[in-house]
Amino acid sequence: MxxxxxxxxxxxxxxxxxxxxxxxxxxxxxxxxxxxxxxxxxxxxxxxxxxxxxxxxxxxxxxxxxxxxxxxxxxxxxxxxxxxxxxxxxxxxxxxxxxxxxxxxxxxxxxxxxxxxxxxxxxxxxxxxxxxxxxxxxxxxxxxxxxxxxxxxxxxxxxxxxxxxxxMVLDHRRSGNQPQITIGPDLYSGSDRIEESLRYARQNLAKPLTVASLADAAKLSPRQFSRLFRATTGESPAKAIEKMRLEVARHLVEHSTTTIQKIVRDTGFGDSERMRRSFVRSFGFAPQVLRSRSRKGQ
CATH class of the missing domain: 3.40.50.880 (Class I glutamine amidotransferase (GATase) domain)
Structure with a gap:
């Protein structure tokens, strides 16, 4: 519908x-x-x-x-x-x-x-x-x-x-180039290089996503990348990537039938216990609880 x-x-x-x-x-x-x-x-x-x-x-x-x-x-x-x-x-x-x-x-x-x-x-x-x-x-x-x-x-x-x-009360016709509202405005940096690293991260969540790999995507040294990332987003790369993993994982838990274990793999958490701890810390519930609540319409 x-x-x-x-x-x-x-x-x-x-x-x-x-x-x-x-x-x-x-x-x-x-x-x-x-x-x-x-x-x-x-x-x-x-x-x-x-x-x-x-x-x-x-x-x-x-x-x-x-x-x-x-x-x-x-x-x-x-x-x-x-x-x-x-x-x-x-x-x-x-x-x-x-x-x-x-x-x-x-x-x-x-x-x-x-x-x-x-x-x-x-x-x-x-x-x-x-x-x-x-x-x-x-x-x-x-x-x-x-x-x-x-x-x-x-x-x-x-x-x-x-x-x-x-x-239709649409303010204007948005062009296809306009970015999606994705993982929160705090991860829009205003830096083309950092945006490129975030784009790389979104497409490769299942990978480890080390500072070195993100820096390579931004065409910067790891030290330059870490400094620019924190200066433009206000967060460390590790914390930002954790947020990204959490948002994608939560969407999949609530709106798909993908198994929890596969979500763990696809979002790069590595093991289910790490994802469970992140969910409880950020959302107050384990993934299984969120899935059950979403299916019951709560």
Missing amino acids: LSLSVLSVFEFANAMMGQQHYDVCLLSEDGRVRTSFGTDMLTNRFGDGPFDTIIVSAAIDFQPATPATLAFLKDSLISSRRIASTCVGAFTLGEAGLLDGRQATTHWAMAAELSRRFPNAKVVPERIFTRDGQIWTSAGVTSGMDLALSMVEQDLGQELAKSVAKV
Whole structure:
């Protein structure tokens, strides 16, 4: 259900034009789907196309795509003008091979996993949306609206896109280059070199991420890097990376079915006890407790 808000952009574009420029269809393999909200929704089957633009939606608990879905997307690369994704929908595009050699983004907490699963993709975790040829991807659910506004601008012009943004009470149409709100403003340094090291860290959380490796990413000596990092962020590299690991791990604990042990590995904590202590110290609960509470809706 989360990704349906993106469709409102096209609905408002139609309303403001006074004509049906966009004919929006909901697609699935079987014609009926159960949404994350627990309701059933009728859709059109894949074979009812072709379609000008396809947007693969996000899901709170995403699963590997079916062979039929992947075949549909591969075929659509020939017949469709644009293929896009919102949030973790990028993983489905990756499974279909549509991200190979292309820039792509996804929710910041899943960017490292996207890069790990699809090494041929050029993952840019700091972007709110990307456009590489006919493939478009967006970071989170709300940035999917920015992506949709950019499509409207491409189709119908800047003025109409601005009008749609205004009537939807969006302050302005954000560009794809605008950074995601990720792990807190305290880790935005204002230094290009430090930002490069943070970008490297986000994409390589499973690695040890020593000062030497971060300094190398920033093209500085370890001593220069440590001094500049503390001067621009107010924190040590070790503390900043710990925060980054915690935020990503918490998101995965609360919003995915990934096992706790795999989250430990993917976020670079090394062992489950270290992550448990960090969770209790920072959030007041162990990972297992947070997962249980999130599933109960507490």
